[in-house]
Amino acid sequence: MATILKCFPFGKFKTLTMSYDDGKKYDKRLVGIFNKYGIKGTFHLNSGLLGLDIHLKKDEIKDLYRGHEVSAHTLTHPTIARCPSEQIIKEILSDRKNLEDIVGYTVRGLSYPNGSYNAEIKSMLKYLGIEYSRIVGNKDNFELPSDFYEWKATCHHNHNLMENAKSFVELHKKQYLYLMYVWGHSYEFDKDNNWSLIENFCNYVSNKEDIWYATNIEIVDYINLLNNLKFSANSTFVHNPSAKSAWLSVNNEIIEVKGGSTTKFL
Known part of the structure; x- marks a missing residue:
């Protein structure tokens, strides 16, 4: 066998993968750094706040985040565990729309x-068209999530970032699939005067042949593809009943299983 x-x-x-919240003007600098090093990110936006204070304007969104993922963060950023169900539904669906x-x-x-x-x-989330949601906190490991609706990141960028990056880059045993997930808010780099932290991180982890650089939803979709x-x-x-390819290691040989195809191993 x-x-x-x-x-x-x-x-x-x-x-x-990277995950940044709120859609404030500092995302422009962060996206520029990601693009410079080929890093892909997911940006969670409150559409009801666009154009207010230091939030990005509506007409800036599409071009700025091209090649990355725009994701929901609710319409107005309430503490939703305190909200009635009707308001939660409106906050998420309106933001999506x-x-x-x-x-x-x-x-x-x-x-x-x-x-x-x-x-x-x-x-409620699956009925609102949401397929994953990130929580706050740091788990300091590279395990895939067991529950995409309670997706905990490896670390915030101010928590053991370079230590985790070094451990991640040095992983060489291929018996597991590993995920490094970094989260935060771009305005924190300006507040903490540590833009060099994310620049150095992206430079360090970029252009590695054994790393797939992906958005949050690309990872969700691909894991679902593998499981199907x-x-x-x-x-x-x-x-493979899906439209896109999957990849397998069969007796240490990498095989592409194209979408809609049946692939024989022996």
Whole structure:
């Protein structure tokens, strides 16, 4: 029987994603740094606050975040665990609708405003078109989430960032899939006068052959794709019913399983 391991795209076994909230003007500088080093991020926006104070304007959003992901953060950033269900629904759906009108694609992610959530809110999300949501906090490891509606990052950028980056880059055992997930707010770099921190981080982790650089939703979609592969009982072939390719390691050989195809191993 073949030894089969699921892989990230092109046979990679590590992925890196970034997650930044609120959509304030400092995102312009942060996106510029990401683009310089080929890092991909997800930006969670409150569409009801666009154009107010130091928030970005509506007409800046589409071009600024091109190549990254725009995701929901509720309409007005309330502490939603204290809100009635009707308001929670409006906050999330209105934010989705407004952002989709701006970027022209389906917005399917969320980060909980003020880190506020509970079991009832989690149970509502799939009916509101949300497929993942990030919580606050740091787990200081590189495990894939067991619950995409309670997605905890590896670290905030002010918490052991370079220590975690060094450990992540040096991972070489391929028996697991690893994820480094960094979160924060771009205005914090300006407040703390530490833009050099994120610049140095991006420089350090960039251009690594074994890392897949992805947005939050790209990771969700790809994990779901892997989980939807249909393997034969004797592990001699697999069918991929999805439209996009999946990658597997079969007896240490990297194999692309193209969308809509059946691939034989032996």
